[in-house]
Amino acid sequence: MTSLAAATTGWTLLLRTFMRRDRWQLLWWSVGLSALFVSQAVSVDGLYTSQADFDRAAATMEGNTAFIAMAGPARALNTTGGQVMWQAGAVGAVAIGLMAMLLVGRHTRAEEERGREELVRATAVGRCATLAAAAVTALAAVVVAGLLTGAGLVAYGLSFADSIATGAGLALCGAFFTGSALVAAQLASTTRGTYGLAGAVIGLAYGLRAVGDVGSPALSWLSPIGWYQAMHPYSGLRWWPALLLVVGALLATVLAVALFLRRDLGSGVLAARPGPAVASPALRSGFALAWRLQRASVLAWSGGILLGGLAYGSIGDDAGDLVGDSALTEDIFGAAAGDLVDGFFAVSLVMLALIATGFALSSMGRPRGQEEDGHAELTLSTGVSRLRWLGGQVAVCVLGTVLVVAAAGVGLAGGYAMVTGDLGAFERLTLPMLAMVAPVLVTVGVALLLYGVAPGAQSAAWLVLVLGVVVLMFGEVFRMPGWLRGLSPYEHLALAPAEPFRVLPFVALLAVAVALSLVGAFAFSRRDIR
Amino acid sequence: MTTPPLEVRGLTKSFGSTLALDRLDLSVERGEVHGFLGPNGAGKSTAIRVLLGLLRKDSGEVSLLGGDPWTDAARLHRRLAYVPGDVDLWPNLTGGEVIDLLGRLRGGVDPTRRDELVALFQLDPTKRGRSYSKGNRQKVALVAALAADVELLLLDEPTSGLDPIMESAFQQCVQDFRARGGTVLLSSHILAEVEQLCDRVSIIRNGRCVETGSLGELRHLTRTSVTVELAGPPRGLEQLEGVYDLVVDGHRARFDIDTALLDPALAALVAVGVRSLTTQPPTLEELFLRHYGDRIESEA
Numbered sequence A: 001m002t003s004l005a006a007a008t009t010g011w012t013l014l015l016r017t018f019m020r021r022d023r024w025q026l027l028w029w030s031v032g033l034s035a036l037f038v039s040q041a042v043s044v045d046g047l048y049t050s051q052a053d054f055d056r057a058a059a060t061m062e063g064n065t066a067f068i069a070m071a072g073p074a075r076a077l078n079t080t081g082g083q084v085m086w087q088a089g090a091v092g093a094v095a096i097g098l099m100a101m102l103l104v105g106r107h108t109r110a111e112e113e114r115g116r117e118e119l120v121r122a123t124a125v126g127r128c129a130t131l132a133a134a135a136v137t138a139l140a141a142v143v144v145a146g147l148l149t150g151a152g153l154v155a156y157g158l159s160f161a162d163s164i165a166t167g168a169g170l171a172l173c174g175a176f177f178t179g180s181a182l183v184a185a186q187l188a189s190t191t192r193g194t195y196g197l198a199g200a201v202i203g204l205a206y207g208l209r210a211v212g213d214v215g216s217p218a219l220s221w222l223s224p225i226g227w228y229q230a231m232h233p234y235s236g237l238r239w240w241p242a243l244l245l246v247v248g249a250l251l252a253t254v255l256a257v258a259l260f261l262r263r264d265l266g267s268g269v270l271a272a273r274p275g276p277a278v279a280s281p282a283l284r285s286g287f288a289l290a291w292r293l294q295r296a297s298v299l300a301w302s303g304g305i306l307l308g309g310l311a312y313g314s315i316g317d318d319a320g321d322l323v324g325d326s327a328l329t330e331d332i333f334g335a336a337a338g339d340l341v342d343g344f345f346a347v348s349l350v351m352l353a354l355i356a357t358g359f360a361l362s363s364m365g366r367p368r369g370q371e372e373d374g375h376a377e378l379t380l381s382t383g384v385s386r387l388r389w390l391g392g393q394v395a396v397c398v399l400g401t402v403l404v405v406a407a408a409g410v411g412l413a414g415g416y417a418m419v420t421g422d423l424g425a426f427e428r429l430t431l432p433m434l435a436m437v438a439p440v441l442v443t444v445g446v447a448l449l450l451y452g453v454a455p456g457a458q459s460a461a462w463l464v465l466v467l468g469v470v471v472l473m474f475g476e477v478f479r480m481p482g483w484l485r486g487l488s489p490y491e492h493l494a495l496a497p498a499e500p501f502r503v504l505p506f507v508a509l510l511a512v513a514v515a516l517s518l519v520g521a522f523a524f525s526r527r528d529i530r
Numbered sequence B: 001m002t003t004p005p006l007e008v009r010g011l012t013k014s015f016g017s018t019l020a021l022d023r024l025d026l027s028v029e030r031g032e033v034h035g036f037l038g039p040n041g042a043g044k045s046t047a048i049r050v051l052l053g054l055l056r057k058d059s060g061e062v063s064l065l066g067g068d069p070w071t072d073a074a075r076l077h078r079r080l081a082y083v084p085g086d087v088d089l090w091p092n093l094t095g096g097e098v099i100d101l102l103g104r105l106r107g108g109v110d111p112t113r114r115d116e117l118v119a120l121f122q123l124d125p126t127k128r129g130r131s132y133s134k135g136n137r138q139k140v141a142l143v144a145a146l147a148a149d150v151e152l153l154l155l156d157e158p159t160s161g162l163d164p165i166m167e168s169a170f171q172q173c174v175q176d177f178r179a180r181g182g183t184v185l186l187s188s189h190i191l192a193e194v195e196q197l198c199d200r201v202s203i204i205r206n207g208r209c210v211e212t213g214s215l216g217e218l219r220h221l222t223r224t225s226v227t228v229e230l231a232g233p234p235r236g237l238e239q240l241e242g243v244y245d246l247v248v249d250g251h252r253a254r255f256d257i258d259t260a261l262l263d264p265a266l267a268a269l270v271a272v273g274v275r276s277l278t279t280q281p282p283t284l285e286e287l288f289l290r291h292y293g294d295r296i297e298s299e300a
């Protein structure tokens, strides 16, 4: 016992530091997770006016394999609670897993990699203090998120026990993924490697239950997300599967500690894989460097959004049944398009464009990261001029955006063609999706402008994305004034697939994007490099 | 005849209210290794970053290889190589890839020379960015710079974190580079390195050049310690200009003297008759302590 105390001396001090560093992040994650669940209840209750309507939609969903694979086993889908757990359960478990992974990674492996852990370890803190503090930080975060979620659902008016179980199960999933991230941080010797391994565990958990739910239930029992869903909140709640999560989390944590005690500071159980000793002949320009640094993320986003597009597309002509026929439905999906199916796809196009903007903005954030890490200084001390350097990064960002948007369009049309056999979808859905490149690039232009003029404020460009989401979701519902909606770049294109493509808004948006970018690039060419 | 590769006149640069460079003058001749010294925060890195065109000067004149580093950065950079003091590498690129990349961006690498340097610095080029130790990250940047076929090296504390063997390998490389006619601006806090390598040094403080010249000239400006045994009791020393801390003990005397005023003092000693004499030139540390420290008091 004394040795344990000695090994963790000072951990509470570290815990306080971590909590202070993370408090906003923690808050946003928790609020976001809770909102994810509660908003499902709100939207379900808004969408269906009659139980008959709701039953019809539920029957359609139960019959859709793609939905089952994405969300989970179809249980009590004609109830609000059933819908909440079904729509938000698996996604929420993945999200809380990512939160735990990022918290653990950033306080353990990332600190070791940066050499700061060495400083801490040299002071009067125990060997395991950081590990303990990081684990407790992540656990506290998942508990807060679980509590907020449970409380939010209770406050909305759903059954008390089931709502608490939904929150508790979510927190336990978080605890499990905290454990697996702790193990990953011991195995990998780099932060990227840690996130890779921990992310793979989360992905595997999601994938196993997807395959399991569709056809081979045994596989779902191998997944912590499957255990969570096996608690059956709102559809015959049972608590015992939660025990599996508790035991799993404990075992993973014990394993992590055992591995930790066995390895040296700064090294991982798995040795870092050596890379090439010489650069490939292609790596010889600012553009090639930018592509090399971003290609993995371009491919991952393209793959992810392709799947997302497939999921939306596979709803096919069922869209009408699925979205109900309340006034809210009319507002969101039917506003200008008239036909509900067309309206649904019009919204899907914007939704996918907003997701693609996530890629575009994170890609346009790279130059700033490069500058802060001193990589820009290194590159700019060679024969690469500032504008070429920035141009390379922008080119990769634009290219990546086109690829990601195209993947979304191909996914959407592919999914639709799969269920309806109608290959015309590639023309009716993929081409309008490609047009969405223009509003996405306007957002990129804002980010580039800020990067040149006020790099410290660059993240404000995300507000354009937030505005786009708010206008899409609530523009009709709250009858927002036209000028406010007009501020969202996503609101100007023709409403495909119902309306034909219009050149003018497309070109105008591109012109705005170019103008913003030019001003940003000009400002960048005249300012200090950090 | 030709303009010096590096010439700075009255350079001023401020960050908000911090005046980092205050009418700095600096001139580096072709073919010399020029030490760039000064206490922490004196403005050395800032000056080098202005010279690289990374920072925009407020006023003053800067000429680099005959051009303007702000307007002509990329073209001039092909003729120089830079090593920052705190190297951070791209996490997913290996050291070998970084060396090749930086070389190519500068206009090409000679693979033989690169391999020689990798071997000389005992660098493992297959590791990725952050898995290098601090010293090894520094070596990656050094190899990339030394492998380049350039005429000017801008080195900002290039050997911080290198072990003594690597330090001597580095010194050899810089001497070879100079022998081939190259010019070096070397910012450093390692006095032994400065003493070994530098033909001339400039010392800056609070953004201003406070002293510049060869080490010999700078030594000249400081004091030499003299211990002497005479034929009789010393006479007239205390009246001499430039003599400090005189201690007389019978026929023996010990004192410090401004190196520039050595002649009259020796004449006074010879007049009595010298039995034995030891002089100790000022160490570099004394030289720098004087420049880094003394004036802070006098300015205060």
Ligand SMILES: Nc1ncnc2c1ncn2[C@@H]1O[C@H](COP(=O)(O)OP(=O)(O)OP(=O)(O)O)[C@@H](O)[C@H]1O
Pocket (backbone or CB within 6 Å): A530, B015, B018, B019, B020, B038, B039, B040, B041, B042, B043, B044, B045, B046, B047, B085
């Ligand atoms: N980007 C910046 N923003 C604000 N102040 C800066 C910036 N860069 C440097 N300074 C300030 O300018 C002054 C000179 O800094 P500089 O880095 O040039 O010193 P240095 O001589 O290189 O010191 P060291 O020996 O520690 O490397 C310092 O007061 C520093 O705080």
Ligand SMILES: [Mg+2]
Pocket (backbone or CB within 6 Å): B044, B045, B046, B085, B156
């Ligand atoms: Mg410095």
